[in-house]
Amino acid sequence: MSRFLSFLFPQYTWKRTTSEKVVYLTFDDGPIPGVTEWVLDLLKEQQIKATFFCIGDNIRKHPHVFQRLLAEKHQVGNHTFNHLKGWKTPLKEYIANFHQCQQEIEKHQKPLAQLFRPPYGKIKKEQGKYIVDQGYEVIMWSLITKDYEAKISPQACLNRTLKRVKPGSIIVFHDSIKAEKNMKYTLPLLIKHLKEKGYSFALL
DSSP: OHHHHHHHOTTSBOOOOOSSSEEEEEEESOOOTTHHHHHHHHHHHHTOOOEEEEOHHHHHHOHHHHHHHHHTTOEEEEOOSSOOOGGGSOHHHHHHHHHHHHHHHHTTOOOSSOEEOOGGGOOOHHHHHHHHHTTOEEBOOSEEOOTTOTTSOHHHHHHHHHHHOOTTOEEEEEOSTTTHHHHHHHHHHHHHHHHHTTOEEOOO
16 A cells, blocks of 8 residues: 555655665654653664654653653654644644644754654645645655554564565554554564564664
8 A cells, every 4th residue: 555655645755765674663643651661661772763753742741751752862753733634634724733743842852854744644735745845754654563453463463564574664653552562562573573684773
């Protein structure tokens, strides 16, 4: 599906083209106490940097977790303030929510890169055009783990991820309560597998 969508929307980033064994771990919907902190502990232990697409209202509610994320030199991207579904949101409201999230991020630190990921991957053409025109890179994905799917077992989540990963993959996990069980099972085993295969991990 992402290959088809990347053909339709080439102005967005779906993968990094590379022949090197490198992947890009990304996490959506945090920061969430306990969950995001668990991820940060694992990444620190494994000496890996990742990119976190944060919901502005979660930054507002949990600034201490966000501060740790920044202090440990991870990358931060905008994921709207209220996790809006672009297809169902008027342009003016979507833009305002996008800016509200960015303002919340910049209360703590100006990001090193201007990155945006639309919640659910759903964004209208005019919403995307506005954000790109502001100088942002719209980051999609080439591999979504579906860790948030209750009907998918942790082992099935791991299996589908291992099957699809390749050089340049932009991998989506969620540091959320809903995804916690599958994410906590899949992430460390994926990291172990990729390191054994000679992969490295990079920031977007």
